[in-house]
Amino acid sequence: MRKSSIYAVTLLLGGMATAQQPGRMVTYVQAEKAVLGQDKIVRKSIGHTEAVRHVTVRSGVEGRLVKVHFQEGAHVKEGDLLLEIDPLRYVAAVEEAEAAIAQLDAQITYATGRFNRLNALAAQQAASREDMETAKATLEELKARKAGANAELARAAKDLADCKIYAEISGRIGRLPKGEGNYITRGEAITTIAQMDPIYVRFPLSQNDVNGIFRGPKEIGHVTNVQLVTANGRNYPGKGRITIVDNQLSGSTDSYTLWAEFENPGKLLTHRGIGALYVSLNTMREVCMVPLTAIHYDTSGAFVYVIDAENKVSRRNVTAGTVQGRLQSVYEGIEPGEIVISDGSHKTRPGATVHPVFADAGLNEPGSAQGGELAPVEVDAATVQEMTDPTVLTIETARLEAINTVELRPLVQGVLQERNFTEGERVQKGAELFHIDPTRYQATVDAGKAAVEQLDVKINDARTKYERQQKLLEVNASSKDDLENARATLNELQAARDAAQARLAVAQDDLDRCVVKAPLGGRIGRTLVSKGNYVTDIKTPLARVVQLSPIYARFPLSEKDILSIYGSSDKLEQQAELTLVTATGEEIAEKGRVAFCDNEIQPGTGTQNVWAVFENADRSLAPGGVVSVRVHRKAEFPVLGVPAEAVLTDSRGKYVYVVKHNRALVRRIICGSAAEDGRVSVFTGLLPGEQVITSHLADMEENTPVQVK
Template sequence: MVFKRKLVISSAISLAVIAGVGAMYHTYGGTPVTEAAAAAAPPAADVDVATVVSRSITDYQEYSGRIEAINDVQIRPLVSGTIVAVHFQDGAMVRKGDPLFTIDPRPYQAEVDRAAAQLASAESRSGYAASDWERAQRLLSDNAIAKRDYDEAQNANREAIAAVKAAKAAVEAAQINLGYTAIAAPVSGRVSRALLTVGNVVSTGANAPVLTTLVSMSPIYASFDVDERTYLRFLSHDSKVTVPTWIGLANETGYSRQGVIDSVDNRLDTGSGTIRVRARFDNADGVLVPGLYVRARVGGGAPHPAVLVSDAAIQTDQEKKFVLLVDKEDKVQYREVKLGDQQRGLRVITGGLQPGERIVVNGMQRVRPGDPVKPNLVQMSGDAAAATGAS
């Protein structure tokens, strides 16, 4: 009887367990799970993912620079005197040879007249000395003159010739100084304001004042410092003019002007690890002025395919760079990547990613490798080509 009672109780417990499992099986759609397993499964986190950008690119580097004039001239007086005229408007465009200032020319015209008179006197004395020497030569051949008198006539003629040369030089110097009273533009370009106006007395020498400044406008330079790698890759050979160069202004998102490398400095700055580069650009519209900030882009080589991602999606693990990849099963994977240069707001990935793969771009702090996610597909941040519709 005891054995039969135990058997009945055991059978009842077994039936109860089977009934409970059946209920769980029915509740979860035919898949048997335990409460512990259900509690251990992490919920899928909502994250923003973007497909890596794939496009054909040309390698280039971006730098900051300033516009510089090819000719930057300080206009100073070369003769002393009083300014009697200013011939330009402040900020006007002038051509080479256009008058800028006039210094009172009367004292210098008088000096030219005086030097010309002295020249006429010297030429007269030279003519008389030449005739006297010719006469002495004839007399010497007939032994009708002393050798001493002949030598004196010859010496007087030579002195007269030298006096004529000195008088001519004095006339030339006086004419040069007279020409300096009319100050003209040495180059074509844009003139600044007149720092000294009519009535001011100016002097020459070390204390000569600056009357105004003049800068050439077209062509014009853009100067910037490039890193050592860019120099070795693009600029260390002789054909620097073939390296494409672009600049963009502060109010532009792109690069509106193309130019050529004009010169590269003769040494690398060891403090900054950069070398000074100067590029030449046309400036027919006069928009570029010296001192203007520009973004410069230097590049070269043939276009080649590349994958690009936003810098915000790249994480650092000690010395490694990685991204969080979302696979076909919407699970997170750790993917180490190798970085290249920046291209139009995105970072070139030289290794670790393939075209079409998805990476987490927002919500990375909420997930770890192996976690399931609910991906929300967005555009890659910083993709200037997609934003503008460019390829």
């Protein structure tokens, strides 16, 4: 269709909706015939993003969490050190196991020499066979004990290694509910990591489509033309490819579940998000096509207005397909050659008579344009410029959370003797809070020190004897057997001392645990176990300490809002600023920032949990409270703006007309709120310096000639 003809018809229709003819009023509408066109085979499905790998981080040992090496919500790499559990007792276990092996090595060395000597003497009839067999049995027993000791050392070494927890995959790490100072049990879930790049989109496709159009599960597995439309209605950059087809049908829907893989370097897609998938083959087929403007939508679906041979209008429900330039495929409801209204349908109704005007044929009415293109429409235009984004997202149900809450647990048994704080007061890190009866643990430490001292005495004596045996052997005044025995005794005692020292370290740790100290500064709560009670269960906390400054405010944001306004959760973290309003309506002067976003979308609500951090220097905000937060973009991150009157809306969303080579071109946009000066923030779709039309918008359509005043 010629652009000049389209414009001529549009101008006429806009200027004369009806014309007086003898006996009746005539309504002019622009019309076109449905034509055959080439259409790709496309199937649409609603899908959900899934991390290719999703790992729950767990502890392989139990103990106090002493160090956190990551920021919540950060992107971590495989092999990164994440957490450290107090290794003291596990170091002692390794040292004790090593000492046990050293003792056995000393005994084996002596037993080996003794067996070899007795074996040689027995062969010469100089020693009894019974003595030789006894020596052999002793040696074999020691070797078996060493095998067990080696296994114990391997177990202890694994426990010690597990005190450091590393990232098993690369991805975004989640919230850490238990921070430094908390006691972590073996196997306890600590946090999660969701792989972000690449990412899967899981979606269903009917058995008929898979086996018919796509020629079966094996063939559809080779499809590489998968387009994703994200929750904010924008096409995702880059195409996906189908990598997995489930090995069974869903019984309730008779459909296959498929997984398409997308590269996600910008982290736009988040685990458990939603989107629309368009799966297509490269083959084409002939279908009926009509102008995009001829298709309308209501609660019943898509429909067109058809003009019959008597120029009467009827409504026809259709199945709309893909858009090919200015035309759209229609799979059902209309045949090629039928006439549809492409412009002016608002001036008529089903059953009415109209006068169809075909743009290619021109108009044979008085005053109509004959040949050539009419003069361009003079329009007002505004330049796209940067502005401070006025868009504000208000969340009324944000919840305050302590960044860290530590449960003070009894790690030893005994009578709770003292409580050195007032319930509800603020305590400093390292403050002594509880005292558990240390009597038995002090006794164990004293006994351990005595054992080490005794072994020191024995070692000195054994070393003296060994050195004496060396000198005697040099003058043949002693036997080699006596020397080996002295060496074995010395080595065994030294190993025994190492083991005793390791046990003493554990005993000292138990004694230190009798004094329960504050692992962080914060407010301590109610005492959960009273003075005088005998504490035995590590699962029962004595009290809780909550960090008050800084403090989190947790709230949900829809995936659509995050993608539309900020582009990704990473950009939300960088660009957003927050204002907090308390339950009493007081606005806090201090501004907050987004600390991190969760690594998954909540499937039931389509929202992503966001944690904002506020300094809370005066400690006026308390964990558990409900507040309102207003999320807005920082001033140093401007957006583009256009006058509000330039923004139009149709069934597909917001759009403007931009001026390009003296033509009006439709540009789809995603926009936010209007500022006090009447400008609307635009997040995507425009470039700085472009001109948007602000007047005569009713006369505009794609490619209308224009002249900016």
